[in-house]
Amino acid sequence: MNINRRKFLKLSALTASLFAVNKNKAAEIITINSKKTIKPIVISTWRFGLEANAEAWKILSTQGRALDAVEAGVKIPEADPKERSVGYGGRPDRDGRVTLDACIMDDFSNIGSVACLEHIVHPISVARAVMEKTPHVMLVGDGALDFALSQGFKKENLLIKESEDEWKEWLKKSEYKPKVNIENHDTIGMVALDMNGNLSGACTTSGMAFKMHGRVGDSPIIGAGLFVDNEVGAATATGHGEEVIRIAGCHTVVELMRQGLSPEESCKKAVERIILSAKNRNKPLSEIQIGFIAINKKGEHGAYCLQKGFNYAVYSPEINNQLIDAKSLL
Ligand code: ASP
DSSP states (O other): OOSOHHHHHHHHHHTHHHHTTOOSHHHHHHHHHSOOOOOSEEEEESTTHHHHHHHHHHHHTTTOOHHHHHHHHHHHHHHOTTOTTSSTTOOOOTTSOOOEEEEEEOTTOOEEEEEEEOSOSOHHHHHHHHHHHSSOSEEEHHHHHHHHHHTTOOOOOOOOHHHHHHHHHHHTTOOOOOOSSSSSOOOEEEEEEOTTSOEEEEEEEOOSTTOOTTOOOSTTSBTTTEEEETTTEEEEEEEOHHHHHHTTHHHHHHHHHHTTOOHHHHHHHHHHHHHHHHHHTTOOGGGOOEEEEEEETTOOEEEEESSTTOEEEEESSSSOSEEEEOOBOO
């Protein structure tokens, strides 16, 4: 090569994203000199992400697949009645019914999703079964429940006394006002990169407390609440689902990473789009919270939210399962 090596390295830093698809010799040199990939890594939304990450880490740290790790991880808050926005113990809709949304996506773009599913503690596993055992990608309501039962899932009562009491209290005024950062809604979204360098993600929630029966949020919608592209990165979301769906939130985050932005910059730009979309509709920003988290193929992570108060849990060889406050735009 007739180019001075130092100049070449400088050039390579500027054009690394171009070389990612270039299989010539220069790309090899850049790969050798570029930052090391951090793997495995798992990140997930909110404080309950810590326990979920710990479970996922058991699989990731023993060479397991990211897909298995994210499913096992999010099952922890799903089964925990103390977590009142996910799975068993989740707050009901306005009719007193606990309806769950979940989806999962792997490194081959396999996807599975369930929406408005009742009576099943682990909707994420039903979503995985939809992915692996049906010709479809999404089942909803009674159809999702029938399918779950046919697969051997047990029918259970998910409405715990605390949630029932809250719902009865809510009925006195029946005002639907999802609050920002007050836990009447939240989602566990988790994305992971495994030792083989493959990505997967999972996302599960009981959605907005006291929503209309049949309401579906962003969490079971691939591209909105979750998106994985094994060439690029993975992202998941929490917050007011109607806003996330409007901008195809997580697909947006991943596409921004594809253009070379860091996970944090990509999440920030997606939140900026949420703001624009809300302003166009005269929707007061004070009534919305959105948080995005993302990882890329190098195992770099990042997040951004609209209002202060959103945090996410990170477990990697460098960060031993810690909660990190996301930066906010407001
Ligand atoms: N995104 C969820 C939904 O809209 C709720 C949340 O994460 O706060 O159903």
